[in-house]
Amino acid sequence: MKLYFNIEYHAKPGEKLELLIDEKDSANRSYMMFYADDLWKCEVDFFSKSMVYKYQLKDERGNVLREEFVQHHLNFSHNYKEFLIFDEWNNKNFPENYLNNKILRNKLSQFIPRKIAVLKKHTHVFRIEAPIYNPNWEIVLIGNTASLGNWSYENAIHLSQTDFGIWEASVDIPEIQLIQYKYAIFNQTEGKIIDIENGENRSTIPNLQKDVLQIVANHYFRFKSYQMYHDAGVAVPVFSLRTENSFGVGEFSDLKKLADWASKTSLGIIQVLPINDTTANYSWTDSYPYAAVSVYALHPQYISIESLYFSLPNELVEEYQAEKLALNSLDLIDYEKVISAKWKYLKTIFTIEKEKIYKDRNFKKFIKDNEEWLLPYSAFCVLRDKYKTPNFTEWKTHKKYIAGKISPFFSPKNKDYDASMLHVWVQFQLHKQLKDALDYIHRLGISLKGDLPIGIYRYSVEAWAEPDLFGMDFQAGAPPDQFTEIGQNWEFPTYNWEAMKADDYRWWKNRFKALEQYFDAMRIDHILGFFRIWRMPISATQGILGYFYPAVPVLFDEFKARHIPFDFERYCNPFINDEILWKYFGEETFKALEFINKNSNGNYQFKEQFNTQRKLVDYFKDKPEDISEKLTSLCANVLFLTEEKNGKTVYHPRFNAFKTESYQYLSDGERRSIYELYQDYFFKRQDYLWKQKAMEKLPVILNATDMLICGEDLGMIPDCIPEVMDELAIVALKVQRMPSGNIPFYNPKKAKYLNVVTASSHDSSTLRQWWKENPQVTQTYFNQQLNQQGKAPDDLEPYLAEIIMKQHLYNDAMLAIFPIQEFFAMDENLVNPKIDNERINNPAVFPHYWRYRMHINIENLTDNLEFNQNISNWIHESGRK
Structure with missing residues (x-):
């Protein structure tokens, strides 16, 4: 032809x-x-x-x-x-x-x-x-x-x-x-x-x-x-669901009842947080859903013991019911009790029924279809439990992943075979239960939206099995923002994008393929990470000591060109003099002298054994934290951070360097020149590079999936990010009280079609909490954003919560998705009397205990006919159905 x-x-x-x-x-x-x-x-x-x-x-x-x-x-x-x-x-x-x-x-x-x-x-x-x-x-x-x-x-x-x-x-x-x-x-x-x-x-x-x-x-x-397609939805972590049948924590089977409620209210989307296994230490610190030990495995906490094909032995039924009653009566999740109890029952059932389990054709097929990730995952779990740590560098055996030495974990002749198969079987049951819930959700015409963490946990299966794909010598995080003045250190390794590019991003394609089994849409957490990441050396504990990677750094010659009298010790090490010491420590200054030496010029420097934040934190680990926080902050009193690149030292201005004490003690000329260099680094020179890097990887990765992709693009947003997101069909997130630019609030009426609008996120306080945080801001919001006259009430009244929801429904945005707490805020009979229990996460607190749980059963919510009908009417009237 x-x-x-x-x-x-x-x-x-x-x-x-x-x-x-x-x-x-x-x-x-x-x-x-x-x-x-x-x-x-x-x-x-x-x-x-x-x-x-x-x-x-x-x-x-x-x-x-x-x-x-x-x-x-x-x-x-x-x-x-x-x-x-x-x-x-x-x-x-x-x-x-x-x-x-x-x-x-x-x-x-x-x-x-x-x-x-x-x-x-x-x-x-x-x-x-x-x-x-x-x-x-x-x-x-x-x-x-x-x-x-x-x-x-x-x-x-x-x-x-x-x-x-x-x-x-x-x-x-x-x-x-x-x-x-x-x-x-x-x-x-x-x-x-x-x-x-x-x-x-x-x-x-x-x-x-x-x-x-x-x-x-x-x-x-x-x-x-x-x-065009418009929809509305509810955002709630699976662990937060509460039903009559759950076990102190939300389970995959509870999604069915949430879908029943969503159907009554005409909501078409259910959005959840990451659901991958985060079991590292079996402690409450594992409640952090963005630190998965596997990007494929599902979290065992979401399994329903009552929905297993095998029943509990009779002698355990009474004990199970008693634990269920006690855990379900709690206001918040007791992560440790929940996970301990579930593993107790899972191990018992597996031990009793393992001969039947091993003969199950569907189980065998599941293993065959997923062996590529199941084998390293199950081996990791066995070794983690054996050595009581996920830190594989501390294991006595298999510190380094060698496929040939791990394959025996799937051999019936191996002493760890049953232990491995237990974890595989639990994954099989989780997969079945989630697929069953998903089929039910789809039959109601509702879609499920997941959440993809930008990073991986430092002691995860992936870091163990494929370390070459990650920057294990670095940490990822976020620069300072409205949540925290010292930035965020997630302690995740960064990505080795060059290694990933070499095999056409296989790792990412496989990850999306796995998520696609369960989700119709995906929120990419911190999508900025595909453009650049905020990177810290291992020696840092605070995000304030990070810098953009990749970035166009400051070269030594630039200091000369700008007539900046560069001095490595002065610019790149903490600047400490007597006035700064007194400002930090006051009458406790004598305590700080144990950690610093006085130089010949009258200034001070940290002793070698204390000259990084990590060294200080490790030193104070088992000691009273009297001055550790002040010392750690003093360690960040620098103007520039260094990076070794192609055999040369290059420089990155420290975030908010012009607010440091070090900056204040410079001459007027130095301050002016360094400020200009700072502005150039952060707001001018990076955009082209970041766009280029994003366009290398995002089109290849996103074309591997037909999920609707949404990007969490909050924080410090360079100009190239909305441009690339628009070009690649990535739906942007708009949070009313987290606007970009110099405006107090984002107006959802101005939302474009390619947006998701929401009033709050899991990282923020709820509307009811936020209303009480800053009366001056609340008053401005009340008058300017809600168009109300007079003084704002002390509490967020239900009628105001209703106005806020309608503002987000009546616009051109493709999706309007609300945390479930914001639905409760619209009805005085549904609000949680314990307002502080409603917050899911506080990014300023790390580690944070993720334990929010709905204070009422979903069944009761579904039976609230008038409340549900009101929501349904608004959704229909706004053209979202």
Whole structure:
């Protein structure tokens, strides 16, 4: 077959378009295009019924300047030997393209593709991408020629949905004139066109060539806001769910009852926090859901003992019921008691039933399908329990992961076989229970949205099995923000992106594939990490001693160029003089002298055994913490942080360096020059690099999944991040009281379609708590954001919570998702009398005990008919159903 490609694209002088055809079993075929008649063109010989391809833009040197991230798909009729193809550049950031994901597929699960008949006399095939969520709608075509109905609604050409979201029609257009046309929505129930797409008329040329079929491939239907998918949802950690049947903590089976409530209120999305196994020490510190010991394994706390295929032995039933009653009566989760009790019952059942378990065909299949991660995970769990630590560097055996030495853990002859299989069986049961809950959720037309942590735990299976993929000598965190003045140190290793790139991001693709089993949408925690991460050396304990990585650092020559009298000791070590000592320690200054030495110039320096934050923290580990915090802060009184790069020392300004005591003791000229350098580093020089790094990895990773991807883009946001998120179809998060820019609050009415709007997050206080934190801020919010007169009430009244929710529902944002606590705030009979129990996490406190639990059973919430109906009415009225 002969294919003649044509695409309109405005390139600069020296730039050219290239066509890349995806060959499944070999390298892509490429064709340089030429420019003629205002179009880029090329001719291709092709020998298959279907084609997958994309375009990219190159400069004179052959460097790729821009490429499509969504491929084109075309099918060819064998009635023709030649095809004239008119394409459009396939931008992923059209709002319509966001709909072609798992959420919509699940809501339209009855979709059956239809074929189109392409007759020999036909001249044109019109093809449009239009994923529509209303099953009563279909796409039709009207145009200016007699064969297209002369713009008549009654004579519209009906298109067939040949693939999900792809509509096609084959038409004979004999007229010799410029063809103008538009697509429209036809309501099958009403039997008429209900609306025409936005924008100017589309156009194509007549086809004067016999035996040549002209394919007009359009991207995308120009939807109006009301025609696009909008939804509302509830955000609640699985561990926070409370039902009559749970066991002191939310379980996967409880998601069914949450879905029942969501259905009553017309909520279409359930959003949860990460659900991976975080079991490191079997203590409350394991409650942190962003520190998983495996990115694949599910957390055993979510298993329902009562939903297992095997029953508890009779002698344990009474004990189980008593523990269940006691744990369910608690206001908050007792993590240690819950996990201890569940493992006790799981081990007992497994020991009794293991012969039957080993013979289970489904269990065997689960092992075969997931062995790649199950083997290292189960071995890790056995060794963690054996040596009483997840820190594999402290194990007596298998400190270094060697696949050949780990494989015996799956051998029945191995002494650890039963212990390994216990963990595998628990994962099998968790998988079944979650899939069962997910099937139930989907049957109600509800979607499940997960949460992807940006980092991995330092002592996890992945860090043990594939350390080369991570920067184990560094820590990830976040710079200072409104939550904490000293920044955040998550203690996670950073990523070795070069190693990941070398195998086309296999690790990330596998991770998304695993999550895709359970989730329709995914919130990427701290999506900034794909652009750059806030990196600290192991020697630091506070995030304030971090710097951006990757980054364009400060070179030594820059100090010279700016006439800065660079002195390593003065700029890169803590600056301490007598005045600073007194400011930090006052009358306790004599205690600090144990840790510092006086220099000949009259200033001080830390003794070598105490000259890092980590050394200080380790020293004070088992001692009264009288001055440890002050010493640790003093350790951060530096102007620049150092990094070894390509054999040279480069420099990064410390965050808020101009607020340090060290800065205050510089000369006026030094302060001015260093401040200018600081501004250049943080706000000017990094954007291009970060965009380049994000565009290297994100398109490859995200194209490996059809989940709807949302990015948590809060914090210090450079200009390139919203730009890249928009281009790659990543839905951005908007939190009303965490605005970007110099405004007090974000107005959800200004939200664009590609946003998720919310009033709070799991990292913030709830609305009721926040209302009481700062009366001055609350008063401003009350008057300016809620448009209320007079003095703000001392407490967030239910009517105000209702106004806030409606502000987030009535806008163009694709999703409006609310923490479940904000639903309770709207009803005086549902509010938690213990307001401080409502907070999920406080980022300023590390480690934090994640133990929030709903104070009422979901069953009671589902039975609250008036409350549920009110919510349902608002969602329908706001066009979110």
